[in-house]
Amino acid sequence: MQTNFTEDQLRDPSMAQANKILRSCVHCGFCTATCPTYQVLGDELDSPRGRIYLIKDMLENERVPDATTVKHLDRCLSCLACVTTCPSGVDYMHLIDQARAYVETHYKRPWHDRLLRAVLAAVLPYPGRFRAALVGAKLARPFRRFLPDPRLRAMLEMAPARIPPRSPRDDPQSFVPDRPRMRVALMTGCAQKALNTDINDATIRLLTRLGVEVVVAQGAGCCGALTHHMGKDSHGFAAANIRAWTQESGAGGLDGVVINTSGCGTTVKDYGHMFAGTDLAQEAAQISAMTMDISELLMKLAPDAALPVCPDHPARGMRVAYHPACSLQHGQRVTEAPKRLLAAAGFEVAIPADAHLCCGSAGTYNLLQPDISGRLKTRKVATLEALAPQVIAAGNIGCMMQIGSGTGVPVVHTVELLDWMTGGPVPAALTSDPLPQPVPVLRP
Structure with a gap:
């Protein structure tokens, strides 16, 4: 794809990255065959190729995003099926991330959208707040048909019929098997700790049974993905995790950071990219390199x-x-x-x-x-x-x-x-x- 960024624009590392990504797209359209929103909506602007054109126009001209552009960018799932399909290796993930951050700083959403997104960002990454919100949603669910906004109805319907009790295994601590063969930090997540505590419990039992010492590090929390995908700043969450795991690695050694929520895993493995050129660049790259999905770790063990x-x-x-x-x-x-x-x-x-x-x-x-x-x-x-x-x-x-x-x-x-x-x-x-x-x- 031909681009026309100015020399001044390209001095900005983020614009230089966007330019590189955009120029790698050859308009082949293979991505449309695997894009879920294009499959459902049939609109070219709801395909990766269409969104790439919108992003190019927005960034190149440094214009204030219009409602139509924002609508189509918001409809992207960030499922990354297009990345798997693309024969040209277009780095769509980092392009859509940059576009969302640009929209967040340059576009003024309607007040109710801003309020809704602010509430989600203030609640979902914090297990205690999220659990309280789930209790409230469960109580309010019978009245959801009276809500005019389908998004509010969706929030009430999301609450599980049974909200699990808080698990003590999610607190900072170590689980040491009789004969340790490996030591890993487990990311216990944020939403998962409110929605389903059985997953972390099962992970800890399985790994210790296999001879792995499992550490829940002090100071680790949300990976940042929930706010990151809304275009909001996620570096605070990510930096806290990097410091917590780096400190744990220095204190007792770590053979890896294991994650059992794949959405978090994708984000943590990208910390090296997120913090490139910052004071945490080296630590972030090290954490990303040692991060594994639980299935990857199990394959290493067996x-x-x-x-x-x-x-x-x-x-x-x-x-x-x-x-x-x-x-x-x-x-x-x-x-x-x-x-x-x-x-x-x-x-x-x-x-x-x-x-x-x-x-x-x-x-x-x-x-x-x-x-x-x-x-x-x-x-x-x-x-x-x-x-x-x-x-x-x-x-x-x-x-x-x-x-x-x-x-x-x-x-x-x-x-x-x-x-x-x-x-x-x-x-x-x-x-x-x-x-x-x-x-x-x-x-x-």
């Missing part, structure tokens, strides 16, 4: 994916529909590890059609764009249920909440199933009702 499972476990042969979260398959390019681990543990793993397409969760997207999100959820649930699974597994809390709100099939984290198969308790989602029996799937 390269052949053969965890020490119970050979006569009652769950052997259970049909699992595996949903690959966008942030895991596109953001981190982790595609095979979760499936291999589940299959080696004894589950029958089934993959839905169009597995590359987003479920519509995407951080705060299901709250800010409920109509598009709902349409994507309906499509995703249909492809998963077509597999006649007994359980659905995913590696991201946002996907789990989104899919779980649209199906009666139990939805659990991949690590919960692996913990169960290696001696842990039955996942809570599988204890309330009898498991659905698999329906024979006709194959040609």
Whole structure:
């Protein structure tokens, strides 16, 4: 793509980066085939290629964004399916991030939009506030039909029927096995600590069972993704994590930072880029380099994916529909590890059609764009249920909440199933009702 940034503009490192990314686009349109919003809306401006044109015009001319441009940029999920598809290696992730930050500083949204986004930024990254908000949403849910804004209705509907009690394992501490072979820091997250405490509990049990010392570091918290994707500053959250893990590494040594929420993992692995040229550049790059999804760490511990499972476990042969979260398959390019681990543990793993397409969760997207999100959820649930699974597994809390709100099939984290198969308790989602029996799937 031809660009026309001035020499003065290109002295700004962010503009120079945008110029480089824009010039790598060759207009081929391959991205439109895998873009969920283009699939649903059919508008060229709701495809990566269309948004790239809008971003080019906005940044090159340094103009105040208009409502139409903002609308189409807001509709982007940041699922990064286009990045996986692009034959030219266009770094769309960092381009859309820069565009959102530009919109945030140059465009004045309507007051109700500003208020809504400010509330989300002030609540979601803080587990205590988020838990209180969930309680309030649960109480107000019966009155949601009286709310004029569909986004407010979506917020009330997001609250789970049961808000889990706070887990003491999320507090700063160390979990030391009898014979440690590795020491890692576990990111316990923010929304996950309010929505589903079983995931961190299962991760800690599984890793210590495998001889890994697990540290919940003092001072670590939200990764920053929730505010980052709204164009707001996320560096404060990220810097706190970098300092906490760097200090922990210096004090007792760390073999890695393990993350069981793939949306967070994609962001933490990008800390090196986010802090390039700053005082934290070296520490940020080191943290990014040592960050692993839980499935990546498990593959390091068991390269052949053969965890020490119970050979006569009652769950052997259970049909699992595996949903690959966008942030895991596109953001981190982790595609095979979760499936291999589940299959080696004894589950029958089934993959839905169009597995590359987003479920519509995407951080705060299901709250800010409920109509598009709902349409994507309906499509995703249909492809998963077509597999006649007994359980659905995913590696991201946002996907789990989104899919779980649209199906009666139990939805659990991949690590919960692996913990169960290696001696842990039955996942809570599988204890309330009898498991659905698999329906024979006709194959040609």
